[in-house]
Every structure is written in C-alpha cells, then in structure tokens.
Amino acid sequence: MKLPVSTEWVLHCATTLAQLEPGATASATRLAEYYDIPAPSLTKQLQALVRAGVLDATTGPRGGFRLARPTGDITLLQIVEAVDGPSSPYVCREIRQQGRGALPPEDCQDTCVLARRMEEAHQAWRDSLAGVSLADVLDSLPPTAHERTRARLTVRR
Amino acid sequence: MKLPVSTEWVLHCATTLAQLEPGATASATRLAEYYDIPAPSLTKQLQALVRAGVLDATTGPRGGFRLARPTGDITLLQIVEAVDGPSSPYVCREIRQQGRGALPPEDCQDTCVLARRMEEAHQAWRDSLAGVSLADVLDSLPPTAHERTRARLTVRR
Numbered sequence: 001m002k003l004p005v006s007t008e009w010v011l012h013c014a015t016t017l018a019q020l021e022p023g024a025t026a027s028a029t030r031l032a033e034y035y036d037i038p039a040p041s042l043t044k045q046l047q048a049l050v051r052a053g054v055l056d057a058t059t060g061p062r063g064g065f066r067l068a069r070p071t072g073d074i075t076l077l078q079i080v081e082a083v084d085g086p087s088s089p090y091v092c093r094e095i096r097q098q099g100r101g102a103l104p105p106e107d108c109q110d111t112c113v114l115a116r117r118m119e120e121a122h123q124a125w126r127d128s129l130a131g132v133s134l135a136d137v138l139d140s141l142p143p144t145a146h147e148r149t150r151a152r153l154t155v156r157r
Numbered sequence: 158m159k160l161p162v163s164t165e166w167v168l169h170c171a172t173t174l175a176q177l178e179p180g181a182t183a184s185a186t187r188l189a190e191y192y193d194i195p196a197p198s199l200t201k202q203l204q205a206l207v208r209a210g211v212l213d214a215t216t217g218p219r220g221g222f223r224l225a226r227p228t229g230d231i232t233l234l235q236i237v238e239a240v241d242g243p244s245s246p247y248v249c250r251e252i253r254q255q256g257r258g259a260l261p262p263e264d265c266q267d268t269c270v271l272a273r274r275m276e277e278a279h280q281a282w283r284d285s286l287a288g289v290s291l292a293d294v295l296d297s298l299p300p301t302a303h304e305r306t307r308a309r310l311t312v313r314r
Contacts, residue, residue, distance in 0.1 A: 001158040003246045011271045012252055036256030076274055089160045089246070095169055099193030101309045113297045114168045117233055121285035128278035140270045152258045 001089045006045045007080055009037055013046065014054060014079050018071045018134045019141075019149040025064030026153055034153055045083050052082035071138060077129035086126075090118035158246040163202045164237055166194055170203065171211065171236050175228045175291045176298075176306040182221030183310055191310055202240050209239035228295060234286035243283075247275035 013031050020026065028046055032039035046065050049055040056068040067074060092115035096103050111119075138145075170188050177183065185203050189196035203222050206212040213225040224231060249272035253260050268276075295303075 001160050001241060001246045002248065003158050005248070005250070007247060007275075008250055008252055008271070011275075015271065016258070032256075034256050034258040035252045036259075037252065076271075076278075080275075084158060089158045090164060091159065091162070093162070093165055095165055095192045095194065099189075099191050101173070101191040101306065102193075107299075113294055114165070114172065114233075117286070117289045117294070118164075118168075121233075121282045124285040125278045125282040128281040129274070132274045137270055137274070142264075149258065 003080065003084055006041065006083050009035065009042055010045050010049060010079050010083050011076065013042070013065075014049065014067070014074065014134060015137055016149055016153065017055070017065060017067050018074075018138055019146045020066065020153070021150070023066065025058055025062065025066045027064040030064070030153060049079065049082045052078060054078055054082055067134070071134040074134045075130050076132045076134075076137075077126055080129060088119055088122040090115065090122065092118075160237065160241055163198065163240050166192065166199055167202050167206060167236055167240055168233065170199070170222075171206065171224070171231065171291060172294055173306055173310065174212070174222060174224050175231075175295055176303045177223065177310070178307070180223065181307075182215055182219065182223045184221040187221070187310060206236065206239045209235060211235055211239055224291070228291040231291045232287050233289045233291075233294075234283055237286060245276055245279040247272065247279065249275075 012035060016031065016034065017026060026034075028043040029039050031046070032042045046055060047057070050057045050065070050068075053068055054074055055065045057063070057065055092112055094108065094112070096112055097105070097108055169192060173188065173191065174183060183191075185200040186196050188203070189199045203212060204214070207214045207222070207225075210225055211231055212222045214220070214222055249269055251265065251269070253269055254262070254265055
C-alpha cells in the first residue's frame with residue numbers, strides 16, 4: 001500500500017504556510033518553486049486541502065493559500081486524508097460468502113472478524129496522525145526556521 | 158492507499174488452514190474452490206506465505222499447504238506483510254532539500270519530523286496487527302466453524 005506522492009507535498013506546504021505571518025498567503029506557483037514540484041499538480045492538491053477545510057484560498061493580486069484554522073486545530077490526519085480520502089486500505093469483498101465454503105447470509109450479519117481487526121489497525125493509524133497537529137510540528141523546528149521560510153518563500157527573482 | 162485484493166484471500170486461507178486437523182494440508186486448488194478465487198493467483202500468494210515462514214508446502218499426492226507454526230505464533234501482521242511487504246505507505250522523497258527553499262544537507266541529517274510522524278503512525282498500524290494471532294481469530298469463530306470448514310474443504314465433487 002502506498003500513499004500518493006502528493007502526501008509529502010501537502011504535509012510540507014501546510015507546514016510552510018503555518019510559518020507565515022498571520023493572514024499572509026502564498027500562491028501555488030510560489031509554493032511549487034519553493035519545493036521544485038509541478039505547479040499544476042500542486043494546485044489540485046492545495047484545492048483539495050481547501051475543500052477539506054484545512055486551507056483558505058483568497059483571490060486578487062495578493063491572493064493565494066493560507067491556513068483556514070489555527071495550527072493547533074489542524075492535524076496531520078486531516079491533511080493526509082484531504083488528498084487520499086478516509087477509507088481503509090483493506091477492502092473486504094466478502095469472500096466468506098462465495099465458493100464451496102460460502103457461509104449463508106444469516107451467518108454474515110456481523111462484520112467478518114478479519115475485517116474488524118484490519119479496521120482496528122487502520123483506526124490506530126488514524127489515531128496516531130490525529131494526535132499530531134501542525135503546532136506540534138512547528139514546535140520541533142529550529143528557532144530560525146520561520147524567518148528563513150518567510151524570506152525564501154517571498155524572495156523575488 | 159490500498160492493500161492488494163489478495164490480502165483478504167491470504168487472511169481467510171490462513172484462518173481456514175488453522176482449522177484443519179494438526180498436520181493436515183489443503184492444496185491451492187482446493188482453497189481456490191473453497192473461496193471461488195483464481196487458483197494460479199492464489200498459488201503465488203500462498204507461496205509468499207511459505208517464504209515468510211507462515212505456511213509449509215508439502216509435496217506428493219497428499220501434498221499441499223499447512224501452517225508452519227502454532228496458531229498463537231502467527232500474527233495478522235506476518236500474513237499481511239507476506240504479500241504486501243513491510244514498507245511504510247508514506248515515502249519521503251526529501252523535498253525539503255530541493256527547490257528555492259532547499260535546506261542544506263547539514264540541516265537534514267535527522268529524519269524530517271513529518272516523515273517521523275508518518276512512520277509512527279505506520280508503526281501503530283503494525284503494532285495493532287502484530288497483537289492479533291490466528292489463535293485470537295479462531296477464538297472468535299462459532300464453535301461449529303472448525304467442523305464445517307473441514308467438511309467443506311475436503312468434500313469431493
């Protein structure tokens with residue numbers, strides 16, 4: 001199982017936006033240059049973060065993206081699921097109900113024990129990511145990171 | 158992120174083999190009929206379980222697959238990773254070191270905090286599945302399951 005390549009992009013872009021002055025924005029083009037990633041693809045992913053309520057998009061000459069909520073209210077889970085969705089990597093196709101060993105429907109009203117255990121593991125993964133906010137991530141950056149990020153993101157060629 | 162379709166197959170086949178008499182085997186053909194899944198594909202997956210030490214393969218007229226270890230010593234994690242590998246779904250491509258914002262190599266000797274948090278979540282998923290053995294799965298089946306499984310798996314057309 002693999003998360004999309006864009007997962008790394010959006011985690012880093014959200015962390016970068018979290019270091020701007022309150023209310024400041026950055027365009028998709030600027031963020032794409034900052035990380036040397038393709039702007040059209042990044043734009044789509046940033047729009048997914050807007051739909052998920054993680055980012056706000058503003059228009060106009062100084063328009064761009066910024067966090068929609070305080071850093072303590074945005075979790076890594078929200079960012080990851082904005083681009084990959086919330087569904088479990090394990091899909092139960094109910095093979096217990098097919099073939100020579102098929103169980104009758106009345107024995108399959110409860111979720112299969114294997115699907116339950118796989119779902120519990122997915123929930124453990126979700127709980128782990130839901131327990132880390134962007135504020136936690138910022139806390140672990142060196143003290144000079146914010147200033148450096150702002151300078152490099154806004155520098156003009 | 159999605160696990161392969163065969164994940165459901167191998168979890169169910171291992172659970173089925175765990176219900177046989179000690180030492181009894183079942184062929185890939187028989188297991189494929191039991192769940193109505195394609196035998197050639199299933200054979201490859203069962204061989205992956207053999208390589209992972211979960212199953213033994215025996216040859217000869219009564220040859221087939223059986224558990225390589227007691228049910229208490231086989232975890233769902235071992236079964237899932239036998240077919241999907243142990244790697245994390247999140248791949249860090251070090252975009253922090255590229256583009257206009259590129260950090261110098263000396264600032265990147267530690268793993269990126271985002272990659273660390275993603276790895277912790279993967280470890281939580283692994284720990285959850287490592288905590289469930291085939292014996293645990295069998296404990297949650299109805300008391301008539303073993304007899305039914307053995308009868309249906311060995312019935313001749």
